[in-house]
Amino acid sequence: MAKPDHSLPRRTLIKGAGVLGATLAGALPQARAADQPADIWSSEYRAKKGDVPLWMYRKRLGAPKAGEAARPVVVFVHGSSVTSRVFDLSVPGKGEYSTMNEFARYGFDCWTLDHENYGKSGRTSGNSDIASGVEDLKAAVEVITRETGQRKFHFVGESSGALRAGAYAMVAPERIDRLVFAAFTYKGEGSPTLTKRAEQVDYYRTHNMRKRDREMIRSIATRDKPGTSDPAVMDVLAEVELQFGDQIPTGTYLDMTANLPVVDPEKVLAPVLLVRGEFDGIATVADLEAFYNKLPNGDRQFVILPGTAHSVVLAINRALFWHATRAFLTMPTPIAT
Template sequence: MRGTPSRRRVLAGAAAGGTLAATGAAAEDPVWSAEYWAEKGPVRLSLYRKRLGAPRAGETTRPVLFLVHGSSNSARSSFDLTVPGKGEYSLMNVFARLGYDVWTMDHENYGRSSRTGSNSAIASGAADLAAAAPVVARETGAARFHFAGESSGALRAAVFAAREPARVDRLVLSAFTYTGKDSPTLAERAKRLPEWRAQATRLRDRAMIRSIFTRDAPGTSDMAVAEALADAELVFGDRIPTGTYLDMTANLPVVRPEDVTSPVLLIRGEHDGIASLADLQDFFGRLPNGDRQFVTLSHAAHALQYGMNRHQYWHAVHAFLSLPPAVAA
């Protein structure tokens, strides 16, 4: 489907930290945004885009970064959150100022996208990405994009990369899990496996959103962020799909590392209970591309983009995405 922009606006860039200052990007540079739609059969998917300045005819194609959200929150609250008085929390703003053409999308049954009877499992999310890719390619002129997914969004992105390697440039898997072995978070969720099997949706209220910030290592995030996130998400209701929880407790692994041929950054917080270090090292060791990095960030938990040390996450991701090409031996 041709995704038509439904709205465009120019946003004033908020001041950012030293990581951005080092790039020479001025904090006052205008961040332009637009909304688009893609179709997956009868399902309409809401896409959102940010970059410095509106597109101009004949300009050089910028590197495209597609951000893939996780199980409990939609795209804008995950990657374009405003937390009054607390500094920059919009990953989209950060990477737009670094020179990327940044995109994200509400998966089926999240945010502004269509509501259906589906439980929106990992495979469904990968199909959402396949539906969005032609829209992004048409609007940017890029044939390949960087993808960065967090939590179940990392699983969605990895499955898509295995299915459509020609679309994927570099791949960032944040808060990823492979087999789920020795994961305290997934062991706790598995206690409710009959519920995930029986229902297409689950409760996601303010208390559940707060638990994202306290379940691993309280203090690694400012709880004001949890409140801002809840305010942004609960406008869409207090129920979200169970599919990713079902996959992560009963159906792992959902992707074979041998099938992911793109360069990969595997990045996690040291206190993240979604996967054991050994499980991630096993996945990392099986990746076929020698262009790969494994990064652990200290004083960080599951949701790296919401953490007190999110600037380290920005730095590691940008360093990986902007790595100069290797000279073949």
């Protein structure tokens, strides 16, 4: 059984360079949770965005070893109403719901983080909008680079996490290997979800936090198409999420109702996989096609997952998302012509 090396001392805080002046803390090894598969190693990390501490989490097969071959790194970016736990949910009796476990077994070095004002990361008076999320990712990749020795990573974002990843890709193309945008929205035209959400736009403009209670989390399973997600899984998600309180930032909701588009497809240079659930109300097929057609890289795909709605990582048909994403991230390098 691979376990973290608990004999390692906690590393000294290091002053980071760059536009953020980020202070990066070392890895914080943790014991394997009782419900964590024995083949998966995990560790917590800390990054600093200015004075804001950001919690990071990593999973892979076995602890890192000196001299081993580098593994492809994938960074999972969470959305508006949940923390990074959405990518590592344990639901006893329901099968595998941890996307991080699944991709660790595929051979990836999996990372995620809680954005500012989410989960275990620092609390501020800000609203944690898309621009703030970009700065979070800038700080996070410095930690990942230090720990893995790599400088280019895959990014998988869901919902506003896809917007965060896309906006980051525009300003740091040298850091991007391949991008997966799940439950993405471009201009939001014709979106029933965003039309309904826009009724509260004045509230989002004047408040930095909004209510996110148990019923709101449960509605993830029913908002677009009941039956595409298991309500019992959403109950588990609610238990995990509400340990951090019933308030969540408004910034990404404001961006999606008043400031779209926030990602310019012509400035996203990396290969892109767009993934849409068949019944997702956040964006129409036409909206996503408009984005897809403007992407400059010919290495791109648009996949619609049947029997799936907005949350592809917690869908009953989540294996379809895993399959499409794994296939895209492991595409052979094309021969130049």
